[in-house]
Amino acid sequence: MTIDLLKRAGWFIVFVLVQAMVLGRIHLFNCATPLLYVYFVTSFPRNYPKWGILLWSFLLGLLIDTFSNTPGLASASLTLVAAVQPYYFELFVPRDSVDDLKPAMSTLGPLKYTYYIVVLVVLYCLVFYSLELFNFFNWTQWASCVGGSALITLLLIYTFEIAKNK
């Protein structure tokens, strides 16, 4: 339990630093920003306390916000994804699986994992950019931001997953 907590805290710091130092400064085509830290929220195992997921995600969002100077933006979106994650993940769990099944490509298989991760990432980008632009007059920009960021984030997550399996 303690080891798990420490490990999670380690990843937490890594995601914050990576986002703050590197990924947060990337604006491909002026719209696509990798939001890799959402991977942290999607990786909570089955039967992890829901309040724990919420708190972790909120704190992660708060820190990201602190570095990117957008208070409340990432924390609001991440908390929402964290609320959805346990319920959504339950849909993909095979019948005879362990209690603390981790959502990963190796445990779910590529197809199921794709369903799982794409929806959560797109949901996150959707909420994030809706809150950031906060109007839909400029909806082409909004759509390209959501699409571009979701795409590049997913690309990074897949890279990560594949690298982890090897």
Place this chain on the structure above:
Amino acid sequence: MKNLLEFLLKHFHWFLFVILETISVVLLFQYNSYQNSVWFSTANVVVGKFYEWNSAVESFFSLTKVNEDLTLRNFYLERQVTQLRRLYGEATEDLSVKERQELEFLSQYKLIPAKVVTNELHRANNLITINKGESDGVKEGMGVACGKGVVGVVYSTSAHYAIVIPVLNVNSSRISCAIRGHGYFGVLRWDGKDAGIAYVEDIPRHARFKRGDWVETNGYSSIFPAGVLVGQIKEVYNSRDGLSYRLQVRLTTDFGNLRDVVVISDNTIAERLRIMQEARDSLRIKN
């Protein structure tokens, strides 16, 4: 209590979710000037729109009262203008004394505001119902006017309603009226055709007036005070026997759009009727 605690524990994460989201949203709108301004202006637009609707509805419902007041006020001012115009014409004596007399004369009339309940235009003998009756002080023979001009005479009353014979009644409407500024008087009648046109009959041949002159009540009848507007002279004809003029008058009252009226209650009406009756009786005895 135990159940409640269990319930709270079971759904604790939802409460936590709401709390965390609230914190985030507060942060978002508090510390981001862009989101803050968008939120603020949107909220302003919404609230403004709501208040606009609200006030529109409110003002619509207060229109009834406003209309009533305006009708009364209009009638009063119309009368006052007439009196003052006459005063101006006769401005040979001390004005202030006469003015005071005239205003006193005005105050002898009591005005009872009423609403038209039923109205008709298309018959030869039209009748109007108003929503004031004996309990409001309306009696037979009282005059009825609206803000624009003369309407008719109360024919019969019940406790809360009264039937008015309007100008647009071929058989029964005989309102005594005169040409403004000249004083020649005649009787207002309607021919049963156009609701906007009536005729003033029995204007003497020696009367001098012109088309476009105004016709108003003359105050002889004790039904209407002098100076209630009737209409404007459109055409001048000879009467059938050629002894008098017959004036075609465009009525100022729009009978097709009649809503607020006032019943004119003259305190002296009873006295005047009584003395007239006495005079008639005594003449009849002599004959």
